[in-house]
Amino acid sequence: MLRTLMRAKGWDAVVVTGSDPHCSEYPAERWKQVEWLSGFTGEAGDLVVTLDHAGLWTDTRYFIQAEQQLAGTGIALHKMRVPEQVPIPDWLRQQFGDDALIAVDGLCTGAGFAQSLPGTVLSVPDLLDRFWADRPAIPQTPIFTVDPGETRREKISWLRAFLREQDCDGILLTALDEIAWLLNVRASDIEYNPLVISYLLVTRSEVCWYVVKEKVEDPQTRATFSILEADGVRLHPYSDIDYLPSEFQGRLFVDAASLNYQLYSTLASDGVALEEGTSPVGLRKAVKNAREIAGMREAHLQDGIAMERYLYWLEKSVAAGRGITEWDAAVKLGQLRGDREGYLGDSFETISAYGPGAALPHYITPHNYAPVIRDEGLYLCDSGGQYTCGTTDITRTVPMGRLSALEREDYTLVLKGHIALAMAVFPEGTPGCRLDVLARAPLWRSKRNFGHGTGHGVGWFLGVHEGPHDIRQNLNPVPFEPGMVVSDEPGIYREGKHGVRHENLLLCVEAGVSEFGRWLAFEPLTLCHFETDALDLSLLDRAEIDWLNAYHERVRQALSPHLPGEIADWLRDKTRPV
Amino acid sequence: MLRTLMRAKGWDAVVVTGSDPHCSEYPAERWKQVEWLSGFTGEAGDLVVTLDHAGLWTDTRYFIQAEQQLAGTGIALHKMRVPEQVPIPDWLRQQFGDDALIAVDGLCTGAGFAQSLPGTVLSVPDLLDRFWADRPAIPQTPIFTVDPGETRREKISWLRAFLREQDCDGILLTALDEIAWLLNVRASDIEYNPLVISYLLVTRSEVCWYVVKEKVEDPQTRATFSILEADGVRLHPYSDIDYLPSEFQGRLFVDAASLNYQLYSTLASDGVALEEGTSPVGLRKAVKNAREIAGMREAHLQDGIAMERYLYWLEKSVAAGRGITEWDAAVKLGQLRGDREGYLGDSFETISAYGPGAALPHYITPHNYAPVIRDEGLYLCDSGGQYTCGTTDITRTVPMGRLSALEREDYTLVLKGHIALAMAVFPEGTPGCRLDVLARAPLWRSKRNFGHGTGHGVGWFLGVHEGPHDIRQNLNPVPFEPGMVVSDEPGIYREGKHGVRHENLLLCVEAGVSEFGRWLAFEPLTLCHFETDALDLSLLDRAEIDWLNAYHERVRQALSPHLPGEIADWLRDKTRPV
Structure with a gap:
């Protein structure tokens, strides 16, 4: 149908982006035009339709998912964030030179992106409306x-x-x-x-x-x-x-x-x-004030209580062989967060992934026929809450029983990377791209790596992803400032085997002045234990072990008073110094 | 005189850069117009003269030197590579808005820089000729x-x-x-x-x-x-x-x-x-071919022989109380290099600096009244040779006797930084700015830092500084490729006390392929021992000690056959595993 329209209008290509009139990273249902057209549900994807080609552009996070969801649609996958990437403007130029007539829904296309396209770019507001009979309305929830x-x-x-x-x-x-x-x-x-x-x-x-x-x-x-x-x-x-x-x-x-x-x-x-x-x-919003910081701390206390109750339940339930699926687990976590004060909902869709599923950094847990979590290998859970006092985002990877040597090594190396970044002390003016390697070097040494960023900014009771700062390979020059919040989430993903990711949110804080200048550091906001049983301790050095023991001491002291006796006892055991 | 000309011509400012018609980093004498006008001899400095101000713009490396050399000239120091820096174009805009008439010697001013200046920029070739009676001619040495x-x-x-x-x-x-x-x-x-x-x-x-x-x-x-x-x-x-x-x-x-x-x-x-x-x-030249790499190895073998003979002579002479000055030492090193095959001259002016002098990263050793090297504290020597088969650049910091705890700590932490970079394994496509923090993190942890870059490219029998790659804080996106040569030279400088820098040249090499991609690493070209006696071994971890022992084994094996018996014995002792 779209191609009939294209022929009638003389359009060489239609570019459909996965965004809304505000260039939001996560659009409301009304603007999920890429999903409606292609069936691809990843959080980042743009479509190009020409008379003889249809392609979806997405990045490393979604390659496996896109291949699965596009199978049989005739839509080709175009890979981004890889060395050989051909971005949409370059691809269109290769196809049509500079003479194309390209139609976009101008409402859902960023001005900068539209201007980067070659040829003549025609803005057709609500372009898909004529095909999309049951298109949802603009949302209007209570303010x-x-x-x-x-x-x-x-x-x-x-x-x-x-x-x-x-x-x-x-x-x-x-x-x-x-x-x-x-x-x-x-x-x-x-x-x-x-x-x-x-x-x-x-x-x-x-x-x-x-x-x-x-x-x-x-x-x-x-x-x-x-x-x-x-x-x-x-x-x-x-x-x-x-x-x-x-x-x-x-x-x-x-x-x-x-x-x-x-x-x-x-x-x-x-x-x-x-x-x-x-x-x-953007920058002003990223630098949290004292009240926002206090709120973030309170949100992470509430979230930590929910997480520890959840991990306790998960361990006991799986050990008891109750046939818990990934979906059951995600539902349980939502319920436990729902009990916490100020909780309004999740800050993104929970990733609850057992075994090979966790190899997809942005796995979608299926509602039906979700895999059962068995009593061996690794389970990964990435989730977060919107509390009226702040926003959380946490990933824990949990050993459900016996681990392979590779699982144990990956678990330990990713934690080394996580700790190296969490321990960083750095001079004022340092942008996150200069710190990124700290989280990767422990992996790189044995030629392991991950394809996503190491850290993103997090809003105060706002989006779980916000700029302008981040910690990733792109050379973003925005320096850290005290009051900024950032995630610290290195990982290792092995297709068909397992995935490991460890994520805390960190608060950027002042760290004093020396004769060499003014210094900054990070302080973890997230309160939840890591699994020392899953570690190969011979791979950790003294400073890393000290950091881990001190963090566990803090987690235990903060959370224990708010946990039932048996869970507090269990947490004391989990946070015992190594 | 210049101001009289400026008034006559109606120029608001004259900008004099420290470069030649080819934007060379090191100009020939004919084009050392900044030195001629101001007396400042640093390798990076630009002058601005207005009717009521004269200022020199230079970076962190030269602050101390510039303050000394400008004293009494009425020329103000404008600091660059500091957070509060005001580059020349911005400063001129602050003074004159966008209406200034600015004169430059267009031959000695880069096109890009001139275009960044505000107002009207007038090119006056050889502007200073009318004042500079004995200006040297264009050099013409045998080709x-x-x-x-x-x-x-x-x-x-x-x-x-x-x-x-x-x-x-x-x-x-x-x-x-x-x-x-x-x-x-x-x-x-x-x-x-x-x-x-x-x-x-x-x-x-x-x-x-x-x-x-x-x-x-x-x-x-x-x-x-x-x-x-x-x-x-x-x-x-x-x-x-x-x-x-x-x-x-x-x-x-x-x-x-x-x-x-x-x-x-x-x-x-x-x-x-x-x-x-x-x-x-630039990029093609930076990636050395097999013959150039073999030549660089040979040049470093020759240079290592000269360096070890030199360090042996220095240790014995100072211990014997012969009153060796920094200048004597530099002369001796030049003589020992002069004995080596293929040596044509130094690749830059030798920095031979004892005690507080070494706190200036680009110290100029005075010919007359040079400080005597005593049998305590640290001596720093940064030097290099031009050999017909390659170019070298090496810094060693040498304990001349008893060290303070701070000297020992600084020596060790800088070596930790040096080793961390030398040991790096990284995926293809990684630019040096992403690796820079590896050399700094061991210093940052105790809030120490250095104000210069960590590494620069080095030519094959060409300039000792070449691009397009480097390892520094600036976000230079040029990735490493196998065949590139780069220096690894972190440091710590304490004004009035001491300076430490450890520098090897590294060759970028292939390091294999894993399921996570293609990997690169570094291999040291420089052959010369570090001083294990100066180390606080408790600050080094196992991997660092292993690297140091393996490097010392390589140095000993490569150089011993070419050294006289007593120096080979001495080197065996110096390179003993720790």
């Missing part, structure tokens, strides 16, 4: 306010100071987490992400929030709107963003990283003077 | 050919293939080491650098070498010219490069990193179609 220790008035003042500095008359925030941060509001418009689908314009005198509000009859949302209006926020229907280009006067600051191509094109063609740059909200 | 295992005809064919790929009609090589590499020629036009001052144009049908040849009456140069002419190289006077802009037809590939602003401006204003990019010669 509520949060108190992160800094008022929206303070944040707006700070943003206006930025506007004056940049000599701009307004800034258009399009990234959903930046809007939620600035206005101190949350909702559940996107699964796992407490966000509100909206746009925000802040000018020197006005704050205009374009938000789906027409049909909301929810009292909480109404109360929220009143609070915001009292703070000077003017409410506009979401779709009224279409009028912005003709109504705005002056210089407008925009961040092309989260601006969709449709809006960008209209702004540009309506002659709005655009100042393109990186929104200052 | 000879070398045989690196690949003919100039082969290299020219390869470069022409590049031209076809780039759809260009010619490429102008301006970097002196690229020209020497392509033509397989050497000379001594620049101290320590076996280069020929010249330009080279390679078109699809011609090779034109612009070289100072008018007055050369040297038979070796004449023979070289005949050989090159037989290979189709046409010779032109050096100054005829001025006619290139009007004579060249078609698209010309240039590399702005080594193209001077005067030539760039003339090419651009004469309407030559310029294709700007990175010259492919």
Whole structure:
């Protein structure tokens, strides 16, 4: 059907990205157009359809999953984050030179990406609507306010100071987490992400929030709107963003990283003077204030309690031969988190993977016929919670019984990598890409590696992935600052065998001053034991063992008072010094 | 005088860089205009003179030296490679906005740098000539050919293939080491650098070498010219490069990193179609072929013999209380290198620094009143040779007697850093900036650091510093390839106390393939022992001790057969396993 339309319109290619009008990493159901077209459910994938080819572009994390899900669709897999990668713009140039007519749904295509495409790029809003009969509506969940220790008035003042500095008359925030941060509001418009689908314009005198509000009859949302209006926020229907280009006067600051191509094109063609740059909200949001840090600590205490109860239950249940499946285990973990104070839901879909399943870094646990967790080998669980006081993300790999020598070695080497990064002391100004090798060198020594990043930023009761900092191979120059939160999650994956990943969240903290400058370090936020039984202790050096014992002491002291006696006893045993 | 000229011409600022018409790191005497104007002799420094300010911009390596040499000149020090740095273009913008009229000697100013300056940039060739009565002439030392295992005809064919790929009609090589590499020629036009001052144009049908040849009456140069002419190289006077802009037809590939602003401006204003990019010669030259690698090994064998004879002489002489000065020591080392086969001279000025002098990473040993090396504390010697078969660069720090606890700790931690990098195994595609932290983490743990890069590329009988790869904090994305040579030289410097640096040259080699990809590693080229007596062994882990013992075994086996009996015995003792 799409190709019939393409022929009728004379389009050489249609590019469909896995994003929404806000360039979100995780779009709501309405914008899962890649999944709808191809059946691929990975979190990162873009489709290109030409008259004689259909291809899905995704990265190392999803190769195995994509091969399985694309089997029989006629859609080819194009691999990214490999040395021989051919990104979509280069591939299109190879196919068509610079003369192609390429159609995109401009609403769901980032302005920067669209501009990188060769030839003429035509923006067709809601391009797939004519085929997608039961396309879901824009979500509109109740909106509520949060108190992160800094008022929206303070944040707006700070943003206006930025506007004056940049000599701009307004800034258009399009990234959903930046809007939620600035206005101190949350909702559940996107699964796992407490966000509100909206746009925000802040000018020197006005704050205009374009938000789906027409049909909301929810009292909480109404109360929220009143609070915001009292703070000077003017409410506009979401779709009224279409009028912005003709109504705005002056210089407008925009961040092309989260601006969709449709809006960008209209702004540009309506002659709005655009100042393109990186929104200052991202960096400010990444540096947590004292209250946010206290909240993150509380969230990790709650999460640690749930995790230890879970790991206790899992160990006993599997040992008792109760036939627990990966799915049962994930459900149980959700229930145990559900008992914790402030828990609102998961921060992403739990990965509950036994044996070979764990070799897929982003395995999806099947609801039906999920594998049973047996009493040998390794089980991997990557999960996290959204608490009103903070966001968590933790991975533990658990020995369910006898381990092979290779499983034990992989378990130990990944922990060495995890600890090396957690122990790092580094001078101010150091970006994460310079620290990445610390987590990898222990693996590299025996020619092992992992294909994903080592660490991502984590929001305060916001997205579980946030920038601008990270720890990975890409040469991202953003330096660490005290107050930033980052994950530390090296791994080893052996297709058909097993997967190991150890993940804590780390808080960047001050570490003093020496004659060589000012120093920073990390402090683990996550509270949950590692499995010393799975270690080959001969591979750990003294400093690593000291770190592990000190961490276990902290975990035990923090969690024991909140655990039932038998679990506290079990945890004392698990955290015994080695 | 300069300011009188500036007032007469209406110039707001004059910018004088420490470079020559080829953007060389080390210019010949004729182009040491920064030294002539300011008295500062560091290898990296640029001057800005305005009507009411004169400033020198240099980096961490030269802060102490610059403060000493600028004292009383009225020239202010502007620090680079520090977080608060204000580079020259930014500083000029702060002073004058975008309206300044800035004069530069366009011949001695890189095109890229000149274009980064604000306002109008006026190129005044040989601007300082009117003041600089006894300015040295362009050097013209004998030119000879070398045989690196690949003919100039082969290299020219390869470069022409590049031209076809780039759809260009010619490429102008301006970097002196690229020209020497392509033509397989050497000379001594620049101290320590076996280069020929010249330009080279390679078109699809011609090779034109612009070289100072008018007055050369040297038979070796004449023979070289005949050989090159037989290979189709046409010779032109050096100054005829001025006619290139009007004579060249078609698209010309240039590399702005080594193209001077005067030539760039003339090419651009004469309407030559310029294709700007990175010259492919740099990367090709950095990857040594089998013959070059064999030559580098031979050069390091010769250099190791000289070094061990030197260290033996030094230890005995100082112990005997002969009042050896830093200068005497450097002279002795030069003599011992002079005895070695193929030695043509040093690859840079020897740093021979005792005690506090070694705290200056680029200390200049004074000829007169040089400090005496006493029988306690640390002595640092950084030196290298140009051999016809290769180039060397080595630093050893030597305990001359009793060491303080801090000296011992610094010595050991720097060696830990050195070994960690030397032992690295890493996947193909890894750039040096990602490995840099390996050499620093052992220092960072106790909040120590060093302000210079960890490693630089080294030429084959060419410059001791060459790109495009390096190992440093800057995010240089060029990945390592087998055949690249790089230094490994972490350090710790304590002003007024002591300095420690340990430097070997490393060769990048293949390290096999695993299920996780293709792997690379390093192999030390340098052959010379470290001082195990100076180590705090409790700070080294097993793997580090194993590396050190294996390296010492290799050093002993390679060098002993070439050393007199008593020195071989002494070396056996020095290289005894710890």
